[in-house]
Amino acid sequence: MPHLVPRLDRLAFGGDHNPEQWPADVLEEDVRLMAEAGVTLVTVGVFSWVLLEPEEGRYETAWLRALLDRLHAEGIKVDLATPTASPPAWFSRRYSASLPMTREGVRLDVGAREHFCPSSPEYRRAAQALAGHLAADLGGHPALALWHVGNEFGAHVGACWCPVSDAAFRAWLRERYGDLDRLNEAWGTSFWGQRYGTWEEVGTPRLAPMPSNPAQQLDHLRFSSDEHLACFVGERDAIRARRPAAGADVPVTTNLMTQGSRHLDYWRWAREVDVVADDHYLTAAAERPQLGLSLADDISRGLAGGGPWLLLEHSTSAVSWQPRNLAKRPGEMRRNALTHVARGSEGAMFFQWRASRAGAEKFHSAMLPQAGTGSRQWRDVVALGADLAALAEVRGSVVEDDVAMVWDWESWWALELEFRPTVDLTYAERAAATHEALLDLHRTVAVVPVDADLERLARHRVLVLPQQYLVPDRARDVLRAYVEQGGHLVVPFFSGVVDETDAVPAGPYPGQLRDVLGLDVEEWHPLPEGGRVRLSPAGGTPGPVADVWxxxxxxxxxxxxRTFLDGPDAGHPALTRHDLGAGAAWYVATRLDVVGLRELYAEVLAAAGTPARDLPRDLEVVRRRAGEVSWLFAVNHGDVDLPLAASGTDLLTGAAHDGAAPVLVPAGGVVVLREGAAA
Known part of the structure; x- marks a missing residue:
């Protein structure tokens, strides 16, 4: 099969390189040190718009060509960015209507980045013109391996409420609904007398005396994601149209932010990028920060359809924007980077190459820190380069996963709008708890969209919905078919409550899922702050304690x-199982913590014939495979050496293990075993 980045013959290793910040002698040193560290790919040009187009229509690319020439001479490939995340001041002043507006009607100004309305025709025209010029001028350069459009779309301006967005939103709604009657029906505008008589009456959901129509807000979130996507597609197509034939095999991507980006529906984006690429930064204050890393990686791999993807940014140590920017502990950077590779990334890239001396991110860690090449951080970077070189043969292999979990941006949006039964229920928390429980059972999770086709879902015996408030009609039917054909579906409370328009289907809750679950819900009883309920025991063990619901x-x-032992529903069902066809649908009527979820999923996995693995909690084990060859990644997040029953050759040390004795995974260390012949 073709590799993810065809022109890169190794795993990607490098970072954002910002030559505009440095004099020529520093740039010469940078390239020399990149070669010393084993850098294979660097990202250039991300924020260079004003250098590339100092005034409208006048492009200056000679400096960028010279940089690419120098990198090529050292055998370093380039991820060439279009710098359109940061329009120049001259552009924003000349086209002031392109500046974004908040829901309160406040214009955002220049001085940071991402100061553009994604619906602005002036912005799109200028961005596409620059992207096309770069493609025509540099698209055939031998250093070029990847195109990188924009930067972290929607990270800081997820939506816009300006007059330009109003007009674009109306056009989007016309395309979606066709006529006002269908729009009024979908939005339920008879409530509160909101019915619209002309298209001109419809706009973005600005600040109102009470919460705006939830269906309108949901559609505005969909629209905003699509407008950012249209910006990406416009630049991508400009690159494809103007690049020379010599560069036709260079894929086009952008850096997503799966760890917590709420604003964009990346399932739609995944269909438009040639390579799924992600940025990930640890939540440093988390008790087990590696959990968020693994979740983000599994989402990225899900977006890639289960295939390889690319980590385009992470940090060598501390970031600069969390409340407390904690430095990584010794060995943590290596563990992080190799875990990303274990979970399907074709490399480990960083922000950034050299630490900045000025600007908002000058205290962000880098591959080359302010302390220079005499630092531990630099030595760790060089060592990681060697590790990644040793793992080159895993390129193109895929991760073996064994349980599926839905991740759904639309349900996230809809669940957290105003006037829901409780403020204590949030989507990201439930998804993270679900994923953590499955990881603690040592299952590798395939992340899938809620509207995945039956063939994709049927690859897994167990499918978990973390919190699926919104279920489209098509998904409802596929989920039922999944169970009937032998799958085990796990559904939490407050799921299947509405359809894709945020409307409640006729009949009792949960209208979209009550048939597959074999039950209905008479009434919800959200618990007061701090409220708890106990569930009946099973198998002689105490029942779990739950909260919120x-x-x-x-x-x-x-x-x-199980039944509730106390609370408003004492004596009534808390956990049910509905056998349907060859499978079963499980329903839990309260919020379980990670321990309770782990117990539940262990029961479901056993019933499905795929029991949990008996491994130490701190040992993360993931397998990548290509045909008959497989590679077992074992990552020890604990403070003591841990044994693992396995055999093979460790690519990182060369040690051979015949299986007669357990492999010792060092405390805080990583082992990568080739389990078959060399690829």
């Missing part, structure tokens, strides 16, 4: 497995 479940064919 209780509800009155009425079985309609489902078997009751």
């Amino acid at each position: 209780s509800e009155r479940v009425r079985p309609r064919g489902a078997q009751v497995l």
Whole structure:
């Protein structure tokens, strides 16, 4: 199969290089040190618009060509960015209507980055013209391996409420609904007398005396994601149209932010990029920060359809924008980078190459820190380059996963709008808890969209919905078919409550899923702040304690497995199982913590014939495979050496293990075993 980045014959290793920040002698040193560190790919040009186009229509690219020539001479490939995340001041002053506006009607100004309305025709025209010029001028350069459009779309301006966005939103709605009658029906505008009589009456959901129509807000979020995507597609197509034939094999991507970007529906984006690429930064204050890393990686791999993807940014140590920017502990950078590779990345890239001396991110860590080449951080970077070189043969292999979990941006948006039953229920928390519980059972998670086709879902015996408030009609039907054909579906409370228009289907809750679950819900009973409920025990062990939610479940064919011992629904079902066709649908009517979820999923996995693995909690084990060859990655997040029953040759040390004795994974260390012949 073709490799993710065809012109790169090794794993990607490098970072954002910003030559505009440095004099010529420093740039010469940079290239020399990159070669010393084993850098294979660097990202250039991300914020260079004003250098490349100092005034409208006058392009200056000679300096960039010279840089590419120098990198090529050292055998270093280039991820060439279009610098359109940061329009020049001259552009924003000349086209002031391109500046974004908040929901409160406040214009955002220049001085940072991402100061553009994604619907602005002037912005799109200028961005596409620059992208096309770069493609025509540099698209055939031998150093070029990857195109990088923009930067972290929607990270700081997820949506805009300006007059230009109003007009674009109306056009988007016309395309989606066709006529006002369908729009009014979809939005339920008869409520509060909101019915629209002309298209001119419709606009973005600005600040109102009370919460705006939730269906309108949901559509505005969809629209905003699509407008950012249109910016990407416009630049991508400009590159494809103007690049020379010699550069036709260079893929086009952009850096997503799966770890917490709420604004963009990346399932739609995944269909438009040639390479799924992601930025990931640890939440330093988290008790187990590696959990967020693994979740982001599994989402990225899901976006790539289960195939390889590319980590385009992470940090060597501390970032500069968290409340407390904690430095990484010795060995943590290496563990992070190799975990990304274990979970499907074709390399480990950083922001940035050399630490800046000025600007908002001057205290952000870098591959080459302010302390220079005499620092531990630099020595660790050089050592990581050697590790990644030793792992080159895993390129193109895919991760073996064994349980599926839905991730859904639209349900995230809809769940957290105003006037929901409780403020204590959030999507990201439930998804993270679900993923953590599955990781603690040592399952590798395939992340899938809620509207995945049956063939994709059927690859896994167990499918978990972390918190699926919104279920489209098509997804409802596929989920039922998944169960009927032998799958085990796990559904939490407050799921399947509305359809894609945020409307409640006729009949009892949960309208979209009550048939597959074999039950209905008479009434929700959200718990007061700090409220707890106990569940009945199973198998002689104490029942879990839950919080936030209780509800009155009425079985309609489902078997009751646990009941509430106390609270508003004492004596009524808390956990049910509905056997349907060859499979089963499980329903839990309260919010379980990670321990409770782990116990639940262990029960489901055992029932599905795929029991949890018996491994130490701190040992993360993931396998990549290509045909008959596989590579077992074992990452020890703990403070003591841990044994692993395995055999093979460790690519990082050369040590051979025949399986007669356990492989010791060093404390804080990583082992990568080739389990078959060399690829």
